[in-house]
Amino acid sequence: MNVVVSPSSCERDDWMQSLEGKGVWRRHEPMAAHTTLAVGGPARWFFRPADRAALIAAIKACPADIVILPLGRGSNMLAPDTGFDGFVVDLSELDAVAFDGCSLRAGAGARMSRVARQCAEHGLSGCEFMATVPGDIGGGVAMNAGCFSQQVSDSLRCIEVILRDGSVIEMRKSDLHMGYRRTDLPTGSIVVSATFELKPDSPEEIRERMRSMRSRRSSTQPLAQPNCGSVFKNPAGDHAARLIEAAGLKGFRIGGAQISEQHANFIVNNGDASSADIVALIRRAQAAVKQHSGIELEPEVRMVGEWEYLLAGGDHG
Numbered sequence: 018m019n020v021v022v023s024p025s026s027c028e029r030d031d032w033m034q035s036l037e038g039k040g041v042w043r044r045h046e047p048m049a050a051h052t053t054l055a056v057g058g059p060a061r062w063f064f065r066p067a068d069r070a071a072l073i074a075a076i077k078a079c080p081a082d083i084v085i086l087p088l089g090r091g092s093n094m095l096a097p098d099t100g101f102d103g104f105v106v107d108l109s110e111l112d113a114v115a116f117d118g119c120s121l122r123a124g125a126g127a128r129m130s131r132v133a134r135q136c137a138e139h140g141l142s143g144c145e146f147m148a149t150v151p152g153d154i155g156g157g158v159a160m161n162a163g164c165f166s167q168q169v170s171d172s173l174r175c176i177e178v179i180l181r182d183g184s185v186i187e188m189r190k191s192d193l194h195m196g197y198r199r200t201d202l203p204t205g206s207i208v209v210s211a212t213f214e215l216k217p218d219s220p221e222e223i224r225e226r227m228r229s230m231r232s233r234r235s236s237t238q239p240l241a242q243p244n245c246g247s248v249f250k251n252p253a254g255d256h257a258a259r260l261i262e263a264a265g266l267k268g269f270r271i272g273g274a275q276i277s278e279q280h281a282n283f284i285v286n287n288g289d290a291s292s293a294d295i296v297a298l299i300r301r302a303q304a305a306v307k308q309h310s311g312i313e314l315e316p317e318v319r320m321v322g323e324w325e326y327l328l329a330g331g332d333h334g
């Protein structure tokens with residue numbers, strides 16, 4: 018497998034020295050350790066800022082020609098086996114959550130499941146679905162995550178984003194044109210925090226709704242194996258899982274990757290899958306569904322980085 022590290026990489030590390038003491042930083046950090054699919058080669062630069070000031074310092078220090086990738090829990094991310102030739106910023110330390118009446122402000126790194134639990138404690142409804150989505154608030158905003166007829170955009174009021182030049186601006190929901198698993202963030206920006214407007218409700222009823230969502234999840238999804246949730250968006254009026262099953266691919270394997278026997282819109286890593294296996298399975302499912310039903314499935318999982326090595330017939334499994 019080819020790892021993308023240019024000969025000049027040591028000279029290019031100077032800017033990272035300024036981040037010493039401001040968080041955790043590493044070179045060649047395996048993306049497999051940071052994605053729920055448990056695949057992906059090394060990120061050339063990786064930083065987990067200790068706080069917001071460290072995040073801003075890092076964005077300002079990072080040379081303009083280096084691509085920055087915000088990372089939440091990696092629960093909707095597929096990185097190439099060859100690695101990510103850029104700067105991965107792990108936001109998990111920016112996890113403060115604060116309530117003010119019916120309003121909630123959460124840092125990008127706050128886990129959605131924790132936010133849901135805290136909303137229930139405060140008797141505030143609108144975030145119940147987050148109890149079942151294994152990502153962070155920043156990733157939830159970027160994806161407009163949702164399920165059980167609720168989504169982030171329903172209760173979101175505004176967000177703070179840091180732009181590529183290090184400046185921080187507030188954006189209202191209406192600026193973001195949020196749709197089904199879609200949010201228009203400014204290019205190269207990072208969500209720092211999100212503010213939600215919630216509705217008062219009985220904590221017990223909120224908890225009951227969360228319990229019911231969780232139990233529906235565990236009976237229908239392959240949660241014991243590494244996966245990234247739904248691989249494809251549902252096409253209008255249909256379900257990607259039904260289409261994949263109808264095309265005869267339920268349980269189909271390529272290398273260590275498999276279309277789940279339990280839920281055909283999930284790809285699971287049986288332990289030794291490569292990113293190339295998963296991409297090959299994604300392509301196979303798209304081709305089979307197109308041939309069987311005439312529908313083009315659009316991936317929901319974010320394929321980050323460069324994938325040319327696969328097109329060029331490189332590594333596979």
Ligand SMILES: Cc1cc2nc3c(=O)[nH]c(=O)nc-3n(C[C@H](O)[C@H](O)[C@H](O)COP(=O)(O)OP(=O)(O)OC[C@H]3O[C@@H](n4cnc5c(N)ncnc54)[C@H](O)[C@@H]3O)c2cc1C
Pocket residue numbers: 053086087088089090091092093094108125149150151152153154155156157158159160161162163164202206207208209238240244245246247319
């Ligand atoms: C078992 C399972 C069940 C799931 N169920 C659902 C579901 O029901 N509904 C649903 O919508 N999704 C679901 N998902 C997918 C995933 O959890 C969501 O998309 C989630 O919102 C991703 O959050 P994350 O923090 O893991 O983001 P990541 O996977 O880390 O990132 C996803 C994308 O968002 C970007 N991003 C992350 N953080 C930021 C930030 N702070 N600023 C800007 N961009 C950022 C990343 O660069 C990447 O492009 C499921 C996943 C799994 C594994």
